[in-house]
Amino acid sequence: MIHPMDNSDNYYEKKFLFHNSIYLTIFGDKRNLNQNFLRYNNIVIPSSTPLLNIHRLNPIRYVGNHGNPFGRNIRGIFRGCCANVTDIDSDGIRYIIFNTLKGLPGWDIGESSDREEYSRLLARSKYGLTPSEWSLDVNRIWEYLAFGVVPIVIADGIIKPFEDDIDWDSMIVRVRRNDVHRIDEILDAISEDEYQRKRERVWLIGKYLLINNGCVWHFIARSFCRMLKRIDQEIIYIDGYTYHST
Incomplete structure (x- = not known):
């Protein structure tokens, strides 16, 4: 579920219906002050400008x-x-x-x-x-x-x-x-x-x-695969630079 705001399921009266959802959100907080954001259950995506x-x-x-x-x-x-x-x-x-x-x-x-x-x-x-x-x-x-x-x-x-x-x-x-x-x-x-x-x-x-309209969906797909533990270390090449990721 693409959810661009920071209050996530607080917008909904029956938010219990969304407990199993994975949010694609622009908001991520390591401090756990926002209990609606779960570090490894939600995916932070770029925001618009x-x-x-x-x-x-x-x-x-x-x-x-x-x-x-x-x-x-x-x-x-x-x-x-x-x-x-x-x-x-x-x-x-x-x-x-x-x-x-x-x-x-x-x-x-x-x-x-x-x-x-x-x-x-x-x-x-x-x-x-x-x-x-x-x-x-x-x-x-x-x-x-x-x-x-x-x-x-x-x-x-x-x-x-x-x-x-x-x-x-x-x-x-x-x-x-x-x-x-x-x-x-x-x-x-x-x-x-x-x-x-x-x-x-x-x-x-x-x-x-x-x-260059790089494939943001590629990174989102990698995040899903990581949640499913179906991703191993691989090498990503961007304009001649090498990135090792897990």
Whole structure:
């Protein structure tokens, strides 16, 4: 059952009818705070974004065929609402972003931009902030991957799509909620070589899944097979890179 929201079967009056269902959901929580999500019974899938799924912009138009590796002069970018929100739903993360990072050199932070300007800014950005939404979902991550931007994931306990097959830590920067005020310091500790490795992985996976219409259903099928214990270690080849998965 494809279920894009975070409340899963809480939407239904007779939710007991869905106890045996496998949800394909954009929401996954390792902390088990959402008892409706079961780590090895549900499958986390990519979420949609306005740029890619509504306006259907082609990132190649902005970053070229190689992901614009040399024209990225913006340290970090964020577009989103709620600059003054400090409530528990958003963990106060956005308040810190707007009132701390916004004034630092190299950061481009704002509440909105038209899609053309935003696309051009993404093409020039090295890192992109992905704070949790009202749930742990971080849908901006897909825009970042499509434009070759290294995501900074600020969502403690999040399960990202296809974690058993995609090495997310090779291409993202994880920042815990309590360390949001240290993001600039954390990025300073990342060498240029490490950044370039992450950027290359981001572009590789982003191009495969989002630009070249890579087979997301392939990863979903692998997740089902893994549940049935019908999958052994195999090698996946993506654009010349080798991935060992189990």
